[in-house]
Amino acid sequence: MRKYHAKKLEKEAIYPYQDWKITENEFLVENNHHNESIFALGNGYMGIRGTFEEDYPGSEDTTTPGFYINGVYASENIIYGEQSPNLPMKGQTMVNLADWSEINLYINEEKLDLLKGNLIDYQRELNLQQGTLCRKMIWEDRQSRKIEIKITRFISFSREHIGAIRYQFKAINFSGRITINSALNGDVRNHHHLRNKKALSILASEVDQNTGYLVHKVNSTDFKIAYVIEHLLGETVKDHCEVKKRASDNRIDWVFEINAVEGQDYTIDKLAAINHSQAEDENPLSDARAFVARAAITGFENLLEEQAEFMAGYWQDADIKIDGDNALQQAFRFNSFHILQAVGKNGRTSVPAKGLSGEYYEGHYFWDTESYVLPFFAFQRPEVARNLLLYRYNTLDKARKNAKRMRLKGALFPWRTINGDEASGFFMGSTVQYHINADIAYALNLYYQVSNDHEFIENYGLEILIETARMWSSLGSYIPLYNNQFCFNEVCGPDEYKPGVNNNAYTNYMAKFNLEIAIEIAEKIKENSPEKYQRLAERINLNEQELEMFKEVASDIYLPYNDKLEITPQDDSFLYKNPIEVDNIPEDELPLVKNWHPLIIWRYQVIKQADVMLLMLQLGNNFRRELKIKNYDYYEPKTTHDSSLSPAIYSILASEIGYKVQAYNYFMQTARLDLDDYNENAYQGIHAACMGGTWLALVQGFAGMRMFNGKLYFHPHLPDGWHKYQFRLRFKGSQIEVTIDQKKANYLLISGQQIQFKHYDKIITLNQSNLNQEAEIKQV
Numbered sequence: 001m002r003k004y005h006a007k008k009l010e011k012e013a014i015y016p017y018q019d020w021k022i023t024e025n026e027f028l029v030e031n032n033h034h035n036e037s038i039f040a041l042g043n044g045y046m047g048i049r050g051t052f053e054e055d056y057p058g059s060e061d062t063t064t065p066g067f068y069i070n071g072v073y074a075s076e077n078i079i080y081g082e083q084s085p086n087l088p089m090k091g092q093t094m095v096n097l098a099d100w101s102e103i104n105l106y107i108n109e110e111k112l113d114l115l116k117g118n119l120i121d122y123q124r125e126l127n128l129q130q131g132t133l134c135r136k137m138i139w140e141d142r143q144s145r146k147i148e149i150k151i152t153r154f155i156s157f158s159r160e161h162i163g164a165i166r167y168q169f170k171a172i173n174f175s176g177r178i179t180i181n182s183a184l185n186g187d188v189r190n191h192h193h194l195r196n197k198k199a200l201s202i203l204a205s206e207v208d209q210n211t212g213y214l215v216h217k218v219n220s221t222d223f224k225i226a227y228v229i230e231h232l233l234g235e236t237v238k239d240h241c242e243v244k245k246r247a248s249d250n251r252i253d254w255v256f257e258i259n260a261v262e263g264q265d266y267t268i269d270k271l272a273a274i275n276h277s278q279a280e281d282e283n284p285l286s287d288a289r290a291f292v293a294r295a296a297i298t299g300f301e302n303l304l305e306e307q308a309e310f311m312a313g314y315w316q317d318a319d320i321k322i323d324g325d326n327a328l329q330q331a332f333r334f335n336s337f338h339i340l341q342a343v344g345k346n347g348r349t350s351v352p353a354k355g356l357s358g359e360y361y362e363g364h365y366f367w368d369t370e371s372y373v374l375p376f377f378a379f380q381r382p383e384v385a386r387n388l389l390l391y392r393y394n395t396l397d398k399a400r401k402n403a404k405r406m407r408l409k410g411a412l413f414p415w416r417t418i419n420g421d422e423a424s425g426f427f428m429g430s431t432v433q434y435h436i437n438a439d440i441a442y443a444l445n446l447y448y449q450v451s452n453d454h455e456f457i458e459n460y461g462l463e464i465l466i467e468t469a470r471m472w473s474s475l476g477s478y479i480p481l482y483n484n485q486f487c488f489n490e491v492c493g494p495d496e497y498k499p500g501v502n503n504n505a506y507t508n509y510m511a512k513f514n515l516e517i518a519i520e521i522a523e524k525i526k527e528n529s530p531e532k533y534q535r536l537a538e539r540i541n542l543n544e545q546e547l548e549m550f551k552e553v554a555s556d557i558y559l560p561y562n563d564k565l566e567i568t569p570q571d572d573s574f575l576y577k578n579p580i581e582v583d584n585i586p587e588d589e590l591p592l593v594k595n596w597h598p599l600i601i602w603r604y605q606v607i608k609q610a611d612v613m614l615l616m617l618q619l620g621n622n623f624r625r626e627l628k629i630k631n632y633d634y635y636e637p638k639t640t641h642d643s644s645l646s647p648a649i650y651s652i653l654a655s656e657i658g659y660k661v662q663a664y665n666y667f668m669q670t671a672r673l674d675l676d677d678y679n680e681n682a683y684q685g686i687h688a689a690c691m692g693g694t695w696l697a698l699v700q701g702f703a704g705m706r707m708f709n710g711k712l713y714f715h716p717h718l719p720d721g722w723h724k725y726q727f728r729l730r731f732k733g734s735q736i737e738v739t740i741d742q743k744k745a746n747y748l749l750i751s752g753q754q755i756q757f758k759h760y761d762k763i764i765t766l767n768q769s770n771l772n773q774e775a776e777i778k779q780v
Contacts, residue, residue, distance in 0.1 A: 011676045017326040022126040022334060022675070027114050027137075032062045033683035038674065039126050039133055040357035040686070041153065042341035044349075045070055045160040046274055047356020050126075050133065053103040053151055053165065054112050055185075064191050064683075067097045068356045069276055071349040073363060073418045074199040075220045078425040086405050088425055092418040093193045094352065094363020095200065095218055098227050099185040100272040103167055105149065106179040110141045112149070117141045128333045131157060131311040132304070138172065146172040156303060157310040157340075161291045165270040166300050171260045178260040182270055184229050186214045186250035192359045204285070207247045207254075211292075214252065215285055225276045226285040228292045231256075232300065234267030269300040314340060317728055317735075318380050320698060324722035331671040332698070335691035338674075339376060342688045347390035351688050358685025364416040364423055365391075367436040368689030370443035371614075372645060376695045378443075379729045382451040389447060392440055393460040395420025396467065403471055406431065410470025413437055428499045428598075432492040434475060437468040438510035442618060445517050449710045452732050458525055458532050465518035466542055472511040473553050485558035493570065495611035496643070497592070497601045501571035505560045506615040513619060515554035519547055567634050568612050568627065580604045581637050591642035591679075607639040610649035617652055617700070621708040629657045636662075644673055648693025648701075655701035655717070664719050667697045699727060703740060707731075712757035716740045716777050731755055736766065740777065748772045 014034070015022050024035060032051075039050025049066040056063055073092040080087060105112040114122075118140040125134050132154045140146045148170045156162040171178065186202055203215040203224065210231040217224055229252070233241065237258060244255040258266060273292035275284035295303060318336050322329045342355030350365040351373050369388060377384040392399075392413065398420035399411035405422075406412055414422035415430035424430035444464060448457045472488075479487045488511060493504035522542075526533040536542065560569045569575050585606075589595045592606065612635055616628045632653055641647050651666035671694045674682040699705045702725070704715030712731055717740075718724070724741035734752025738745065745759060749766035756765045759775045766773060 011678060013327065013672075014676055015330075017330050019326070019329050020127065020129040020333060022128070022330070024124040025122070027119060027122045029062050029115065033064060034677055035124075036064060036066075037354075037357045037682050037685050039124065040338075040341070040355070041133055041155045041163075042356040043155045043157045043160050044341065044343045044345045044356075046155065046163070047341060048101060048155065048163065049357060051101070052114070052135075053101055053153075053167070054114075055102055055104060056113070056115070060191065064358075065096075065099055065188075066191070066357075066359060067099055067101070067188075068094050068359075068363065069097060069225065069274065070344045070352065070356055070363075071418060072097070072218065072223050072225065072276055073221060074194055074197075074218050076194075076197070080425060087427065088405075088422040090421065090423075091425065092362065092364070092421070092423040093190065093199075094359060094418065095194070095223075096188050096190045096359060097200070097225055097274075098188055098214055098216060099183075100163065100227055100229060100270075100274070101153070101165060102183040102185050103151075103165065103268075103270065104181040104183075105147070105169065106181070107141050107143075107145050107147060107171075107174075108177055110143070112139060112147075114139070120146065126334075126337075128337045129308075129311060129315065130304075131307045131337070145174045145176075147178070148172055152304075154304070154307050155341075156295075156307060157314075158306045159291065159295065159303070160345075161273050161275050161288065162295050162303070163272040163274070164295070164300060164303055165272075167268045167270065168265060170265050171262050173262065175260060175262045178258045178266075180256040180258070180268055182229075182231060182254045182256070182268070184212065184214055184227055184252045184272075186216060186227075190359055193362050202250050205247060205249070205252060207245045207252045209243060209245070210254065212245075212247070212252045212254070213285060213288070214250070221278065222280070223276055223278050224282075224284055225274065226283075226288040228273045228285070228288040229254075230271045230273075230292045230296045232269040232271065232296060234265075234269075236264055237266050237268055271295050271300075314381075317730075318376075319727075320695070321726040322722065323724045325719075328668075328671050331675055332694060334675055335671065335694045336376075338686050339373060339688060339691050342686070343373065343377065343384055343388070344391065345384055345387050347387040348394060350388055350391045353688060354685025355688045358683075360684035361416075362423070363418060365418065366416060366689075367433070367439045368645065368692075370436075370439045372648075372689035372692035372696065374443045374692075375446060376692045378447045378450045379699075379731070382447065382453070382730060385443075385447045386451070386453060386456055389440075389444055389456070389464075390460065392444075393464060396464060400467065403467075408471050409474040410472075411437070411464075411467035412471050413440055413468075428492075429496055432490065432499050433494075433496075434471070434488070434491050435493060435504075435507045435510055437471055438507070438514040441465055441468050441514040441517060442510065445521075446707065448521075449707060450731055454528075457521060458529050462518075462521050462525055462533075463536060463540060465514070465521055466540060469515045469518035469550050470546075472515055473550060476511070476553070476557070478556070479558075482558050484556075486553050486556040487558045493611045494609055494614055494645075495570065495607045497606060497608040498571060498574065498611075499602075501573055503558055503560055504571040504611070505568050506570075506611050508557055508559060509615055509619055509622070512554050512557045512559070515550045515557075519550050519554070522547060565630075565634065566627070567630050568615070568623075570607070570612050570635070574605060577605045578603055579638075580606050582606070582640050583637070585640075590640060592640055593642055605638050607635060609641065609643035609646035610639065611635070613653050614649050617649055620656075620706060625657065628653060632657060632659070641669070644670075644679065644687045644690040645693060647673075648690065648697040651697040652701040655697075656704065656715070660717075660720065663701060667694075667701065667719075670694050670697050698725065699729075703727070703738060705729070712755075714738070714745065714757065714759050716745050716759075717779070718742055718777065731757075734766075743776065744774050745777050746772065746774050 654663035
């Protein structure tokens with residue numbers, strides 16, 4: 001393992017290792033930004049950064065509050081230094097919306113402020129098992145009055161429009177006035193891309209005794225967002241409380257003045273319902289009012305129980321148990337929790353690169369979703385994977401327009417987007433990565449093979465496959481000097497340090513896959529559902545001649561191979577660039593994307609992230625083990641892993657070819673990237689795709705799971721120092737539990753009638769009369 005990676009692995013843990021919790025035991029203001037990402041909460045519809053309830057005006061250098069709704073964005077003109085034809089004209093940026101979590105406490109007139117007074121005791125705890133964030137502290141003001149505070153916060157998974165805070169406090173050594181100022185603050189801006197622009201306007205507001213609302217409008221896109229607040233007062237608060245209200249154009253305050261008695265517990269529950277709409281004739285306020293009214297009737301305790309029940313069901317499917325490494329046990333659950341929080345589940349949204357935990361990457365969806373996150377859900381919660389693909393189908397018309405922009409047929413999905421339009425103005429890092437079409441086709445086929453969802457593939461999937469295949473057939477061309485083979489020029493594979501190259505191997509192979517799977521699925525549907533096939537063919541003008549053309553193109557695609565080095569060239573020019581080893585690059589110049597001019601990067605054999613190696617994984621049944629080894633040995637020393645997507649892939653391939661130490665080290669980078677802040681950028685938001693990569697690195701890496709041509713394979717091994725690990729998979733309507741220990745693999749049928757797969761070369765069949773089988777594992 002190179003020194004560059006070894007150094008990263010030496011980072012000390014930021015949080016104590018706990019199986020189900022992430023705990024901050026000391027308040028240090030310099031850790032705020034990182035903690036705000038780690039302690040972020042969400043449910044796929046909305047998300048809030050892990051900022052404190054009390055506000056700290058003028059502290060943007062140390063805190064970045066944020067509340068977001070997945071898919072709610074502002075749009076502005078993309079400004080180019082020099083204009084060229086057919087560049088995208090409008091960008092999209094996820095909007096920082098109203099802060100509904102603000103609660104300030106005063107002892108007489110002295111405000112609770114962790115930067116002042118004396119913080120006697122402090123703990124903040126993310127409970128992964130329950131899906132809650134809890135903060136406990138004892139604070140002493142300048143008059144030596146001590147107060148104990150406990151705050152519980154969660155975003156509901158079972159009621160996607162509801163967020164809730166329970167605020168509990170007790171005067172320890174005094175009796176007197178304690179004031180709770182709860183607010184709904186609509187005077188907010190983005191902290192980054194829209195920082196100097198007023199993205200929001202107030203349409204309406206109203207305040208009542210314990211309730212109130214604001215309605216925002218996103219000025220550039222006409223989204224309307226309604227926030228409705230309801231306060232539920234505990235009995236001791238009701239008996240000793242005076243309520244005051246203040247309202248301005250963009251802010252509502254509720255002031256609860258309480259004559260507190262020493263030693264008495266007081267509780268205020270704050271419920272928030274958030275709803276949005278972009279339709280002119282829809283008012284999101286009425287539904288938001290109904291949501292909060294039902295939540296108030298249910299009550300905080302019952303909402304908390306609902307959250308626990310939902311999480312119990314999720315962990316029953318998604319939990320990975322590791323015996324022998326507490327650091328990784330914690331990391332797996334943390335990552336699985338954040339993936340759940342990040343993923344859109346309604347067929348109209350997807351997975352922002354930072355989830356809903358920060359504004360970086362502007363809330364955009366990338367190929368990351370299909371390649372790194374969707375497989376996790378396909379094998380765990382197939383209905384979520386289905387909705388991620390439905391999002392692509394629902395933006396297919398915009399992908400068709402994008403293809404026309406590039407003078408291509410069919411559909412070209414955007415590289416960066418929220419609403420389906422291309423949102424990137426840098427074509428050398430976006431449009432040139434045509435492989436996103438094949439990534440979506442690959443994910444679609446993976447979902448279909450895992451789920452057997454014939455209805456989806458007939459009604460939605462085939463149309464995507466045909467339109468993406470059309471793009472490939474029009475992008476490439478027959479080149480005489482390549483024996484008249486079909487080539488793809490001026491493309492970029494996953495390695496973004498090599499844009500505008502010819503015949504990127506990943507792109508060529510994946511284009512061939514896209515064309516072939518489109519033909520295969522078309523023929524299957526034509527045979528099994530001829531009426532549906534005919535209706536689609538008529539609607540999109542598909543005929544037999546075009547399918548024959550797809551077959552011809554697929555068979556003629558140039559597939560690179562270098563006989564001298566016996567490797568797969570990353571592209572036509574890579575082997576002819578200036579060789580460089582990553583170990584020879586000064587560490588303070590990494591990542592290169594922040595330190596070297598692109599023209600410098602482009603002239604070297606230096607790779608940002610797994611490219612050929614990702615191909616070796618995704619289409620691994622097409623390549624011999626010997627070729628994988630040679631490719632790994634050639635490309636690994638040239639890869640900087642400047643993208644968080646990279647280590648997981650290298651870990652999986654290292655596992656497959658028997659490089660156990662490298663497999664484990666890359667695995668550690670993937671698993672604890674955000675928790676230990678390996679790249680020192682987790683403050684920007686979590687790395688959702690890398691978290692999906694953690695699951696891939698264990699299930700596909702250590703357990704050696706592959707799925708080719710609708711068949712499942714396992715080649716498991718146990719990492720050194722582990723005693724065993726266990727996970728569950730869904731496949732073709734069944735669910736199995738896989739347990740790997742030092743000597744054997746145990747496969748248990750949890751649900752379904754029957755499942756068949758291979759353990760190495762042994763066929764294993766589980767059914768209702770044979771629920772469980774054991775098989776020996778081989779030493780790597």
